[in-house]
Each structure stands twice: as C-alpha cells, then as structure tokens.
Amino acid sequence: MIGAGAAGLMCALRLAERGVKNCVLLERNERVGRKLSVTGNGQGNVSNIRLGAAHYFGSGEETVAAILRRYSEEWLIKQLEELGGLFFADGSGRVYPASRQASSVTDLFRFALEGYGMPLRLGEKALRVEKNDGVFCVHTESNDYFCRRLVLACGGMASPHFGADGSGYALAKMFGHTVTPLSPSLVRLRADPQILRGLKGVRCECVVTLRHFIDKTIDAGATTRGDVLFTDGGISGDAVFRISAFAKTGDELMLDFLPDIGDEEVLRVLRAKAERYPDMRAEDLLRVIVHSAVGKAVLRRCKVAADERAAVISQMLPRMVCFLKKFTVAVTGTDGFANAQVTKGGVDMRELTSALESKKAHGLYIVGELCDVDGECGGYNLQWAFSSGACAADAIAESLCGSRT
Numbered sequence: 001m002i003g004a005g006a007a008g009l010m011c012a013l014r015l016a017e018r019g020v021k022n023c024v025l026l027e028r029n030e031r032v033g034r035k036l037s038v039t040g041n042g043q044g045n046v047s048n049i050r051l052g053a054a055h056y057f058g059s060g061e062e063t064v065a066a067i068l069r070r071y072s073e074e075w076l077i078k079q080l081e082e083l084g085g086l087f088f089a090d091g092s093g094r095v096y097p098a099s100r101q102a103s104s105v106t107d108l109f110r111f112a113l114e115g116y117g118m119p120l121r122l123g124e125k126a127l128r129v130e131k132n133d134g135v136f137c138v139h140t141e142s143n144d145y146f147c148r149r150l151v152l153a154c155g156g157m158a159s160p161h162f163g164a165d166g167s168g169y170a171l172a173k174m175f176g177h178t179v180t181p182l183s184p185s186l187v188r189l190r191a192d193p194q195i196l197r198g199l200k201g202v203r204c205e206c207v208v209t210l211r212h213f214i215d216k217t218i219d220a221g222a223t224t225r226g227d228v229l230f231t232d233g234g235i236s237g238d239a240v241f242r243i244s245a246f247a248k249t250g251d252e253l254m255l256d257f258l259p260d261i262g263d264e265e266v267l268r269v270l271r272a273k274a275e276r277y278p279d280m281r282a283e284d285l286l287r288v289i290v291h292s293a294v295g296k297a298v299l300r301r302c303k304v305a306a307d308e309r310a311a312v313i314s315q316m317l318p319r320m321v322c323f324l325k326k327f328t329v330a331v332t333g334t335d336g337f338a339n340a341q342v343t344k345g346g347v348d349m350r351e352l353t354s355a356l357e358s359k360k361a362h363g364l365y366i367v368g369e370l371c372d373v374d375g376e377c378g379g380y381n382l383q384w385a386f387s388s389g390a391c392a393a394d395a396i397a398e399s400l401c402g403s404r405t
C-alpha cells in the first residue's frame, strides 16, 4: 500500500482486521496521517451525519453512492469507537472526536496498527511502479517492494506540504489510467483588497452567488448559503469553499448579507429608522441590521460618508439596500493547490470497478482523494477516504480468502 493518510490507514487497518498478512504500508513522510492530523482546523471533522452522494462531485456517482451506503457515517463512527475513540455530531451534522483533536484520530489508527504489528515503511516515497507476470514492483529511492495486490492511497495534490504532492497521479498513469482535469477545491478566493477593506476577521451568514462573465454577459453560476469569512485579501468560509472549485479570475461573487429579509422589508426598516432619527449617523443606521464592518463597507460602496446624517441620505437608502442584498466582489484568483483542502478531479472512476479495483491492472486498487471524487466541506472528504479505503481492503481480503464479513 502506498500512502498512510486517511484512506491508506483505514485500508491497512481493515486488512489487518481481516487477517491479511504480509501487508506493508509505504509513506513518504516520517510519520503517518500528517494531513489527517490537521483537518477541521485541528479538530478533525471526520464525517457528517447528513452523508449522501449528493454531497460529492466527480465521475463515479453510482460507485460513490454504493460505497457510502455500505461504509456509511454510522459504520465509520462505530469503527472509530471500537478503536477507543468517542465521537459526536455538532448542530450542523459535522462529526468530531470528543477530544476535538484531529491528531487523536490519527493516534487511534497508529495504536491499532502497532497492535497488529503492521510494518510501516516511513520516509519511503514511491517513485515508479510496474507490473510483470502478475507481480507489482514499487520502486523507492532505496528499495524495491514486490506484491500481488497494490493499493494507491497517495491523496491528491491539495496542500502538498502534508505529503500528497500529486505523485499518485503519475503512478496511476503508469498503468494507463486517465486523470480528469485537476483543480483546487475548498480553497480561499482572493479578491480586491480595496473592497474588502475593514472586513478582515468578520464572519457572517450569506447567500453567495458566483457569476461568470462570458462576452461581457453575466452567467449566474452556483448559488449557495452558509458562512462567509473575510480574511486578509480574500474570502473563505463554507459557502465560499463550496463554490471555490468553479471560480476563476474575473468572476464575481455576489453576497446577500440579509438572506432571510426581502429588499422591500429592509428598505422599510431603514426608512422608518431614518425618519425616527433624522440626525442619526449613516453608520448607526445600519447597526444591528448588519455587522458594523459590513455596514461601513456598504456605505463606502454607496459613496456615503459614515457620519452623514440620516435625513441627508434618505434618497440613498434604496442604493444601500441594493449593496446589502447584492454586494459584489471581483475574484482575482484562488489560493491554489498550495492552500486548498481538496483536489477536484483525479483518476477517472469509470476505469475502476465498484470495489475500486483498476480495470486496467488486475490487483491494483485506487482509493481516497486520488480518485475523481471530491466532497463538500463538512467531513465528506475524510468520510470518502475512510469508506473507499475500507471498500478496497474488503475486496482484497475477499479475493485472497474468498470470505465475506
């Protein structure tokens, strides 16, 4: 097996549990699960109780749905709790370890694999693979490993500093696999710093619409609702992450800061407030309605001074409502693979069986983020990594022992 991330660790554990001997886990890093240990802002959002294929993208809808039904979030939690962990779902359905420490999830696997005496070969980067007479040979810088079943669990190329640098795609291509176009997903979008001035650190719930411009015509792309977080020179948060893979330089994000209140209602409230307090500063007029930093940004866009009196700006109120409900931000790029959480695209799922065995090379299995499967933010990507790892392990165990559990 190549790669000791979420998918590889689960696959190795399951093989050990099924009594498969002579399994070797190669990992280029000096320790296992480096990415797993930092997930969910260090808290380890391992799954989501709203699991379903609708939260995934890629070329293998049916296969993904079937695997997630068999290796569901309930299955995963049970597995992890049997290893000694304790897990809970928060209000939005995200499943975390009770420790709120992602590294403790890695530890569960580490302890269990040590218990099974699973040989780990750390600091071993697979450089080349080949298959001759039914035997795979994995070449690293210093060793050659031979096996009849090989699992590629090398991850994608998001946040390569954790180990998955895209080399898995090259290994899959050595067996003739097609890799669909790759792009960073669940990634921060960069935006004009002038528009974002003063907003750094503000988090709010918005409806976000991604708009593309084709021949100067707006093509409304994806619309989603959720958290938006303004950062230094960019925007992130769940809602932005969800559409980030589709965004490119020159696109526009349209934010509705008051998604539950219609334009007319917002205007009515502002007018009533302005009439009641004609001397109120424009900035205070928007207070309580939106975060004060958002209010200031809206006023800047309307070219209204923050200390202008309410009576003076009554004509501007419809324009202010327009910016509260349709605050546009030009996208100037993304943070790229270097800072993305996942890779969109990967090994074409149509080239894998429902057990994730390669249709190009018998005995080769491809799991985790290396596959053309990417999930939404919220625990879906780790769940896929764990589910796919277990699926391949069971298929291997069955092919070796001819038994089912």
Ligand SMILES: Cc1cc2nc3c(=O)[nH]c(=O)nc-3n(C[C@H](O)[C@H](O)[C@H](O)COP(=O)(O)OP(=O)(O)OC[C@H]3O[C@@H](n4cnc5c(N)ncnc54)[C@H](O)[C@@H]3O)c2cc1C
Residues within 6 Å of the ligand: 002, 003, 004, 005, 006, 007, 008, 026, 027, 028, 029, 032, 033, 034, 035, 036, 038, 039, 040, 041, 044, 045, 046, 047, 124, 125, 126, 127, 153, 154, 155, 156, 158, 159, 162, 163, 164, 165, 167, 168, 340, 341, 342, 367, 368, 369, 370, 378, 379, 380, 381, 382, 383, 385
């Ligand atoms: C900062 C961050 C936060 C995230 N938070 C979440 C979250 O909260 N919830 C969620 O669901 N998802 C989250 N994700 C996504 C999730 O971590 C990945 O989708 C998941 O880890 C993929 O698992 P994997 O085993 O396929 O790949 P990886 O976890 O990337 O593991 C692949 C392993 O293979 C090794 N490897 C690669 N190439 C070779 C080679 N040639 N030879 C030997 N070893 C190799 C790598 O070093 C690595 O250890 C997050 C990602 C990031 C970057």
